[in-house]
Amino acid sequence: MHIMEGFLPVAHAAAWGAVSTVCVGFGLRSIANSIKTKPELKMLLGVSTAFTFILSALKLPSLTGSCSHPTGTGLGAILFGPLAMAPVAAIVLLFQAVLLAHGGLTTLGANIFSMGVVGPLAGYGIYRLTRIIGLSTSLTIFLAASLADLATYITTATQLALAFPDPAGGFAASLIKFLGIFAVTQIPLAISEGLLTVLIYSFIQKHSSDELTSLGFNMNAEEERI
């Protein structure tokens, strides 16, 4: 779940807003570049966006006795690189902030930063790293997507802890509290997101291998790894 409307002090809200505006700008440029040179990628970009739409609408129960929702940004980060998901997250978060009172306009910047920037960066980094180690495709996709999800909510907790340090224990005590609320709740959901991303990725791999090749995926090597 995202930071609620009005729940970040003005200075924090403005700072995150500025950072995220820059990131969304870079993201739009990265998307425009890849579509211009390879128009056939529009379909996969749509699939990544649609996946984020679905997953971020699913509020799932967690073992902590509370609910949260996955993000769905790991898939797009794996396919299109970490920048492309910032505008996608911005669209979803804007929809939810304006119509659903979920998240908020004043916290939009902070929420874009966690869901559209840190999550995809983490997912992309983990994907690259696990490829180098040589794990199987399914395992790399699972780890990248679920840890992108988790990284998003660790960021949310950090943002709140920065804004509201505990009067006695300071930033660290606050961080532990917010991590307990967001990150621990998220663990089962992150596992679900990882599994669902493996599911859709294996379909993409089977049916859009030409598009994956033009994204720089080595399909001959991939097929041996499934």
Add this chain to the structure above:
Amino acid sequence: MNTRLKNGILIAAVAAVTILPLVIVKHPTARADGTQAVVFKGSDDQAAAAVKTIAPGYKPWFAPIFKTPSPEIDTLLFTLQAAIGAGFIGYYVGYSRGRAKMNANKSDSKHAH
């Protein structure tokens, strides 16, 4: 691994991870005043409560510009969001399968000549 089996296992695992909390988490007993404690509330509500204990003086300085009149309308909009996503993915799956079939037919007719 057989694709169908693998997909089945993945979907079953997601279902299990989702259902497990509903079975395991105990419904708290009614409070002293008779009201029922609520489980499976949103983590954002819990965070709001945590902010109130850490910084009791903090007042949210901006309220949502539009609040849906009831939780039912929330459900409507969340469903709409998921439906748009699912609709597109369904379109992609159908399109890809059709394309694969067409390509297979094409290569068949090439062999025939």
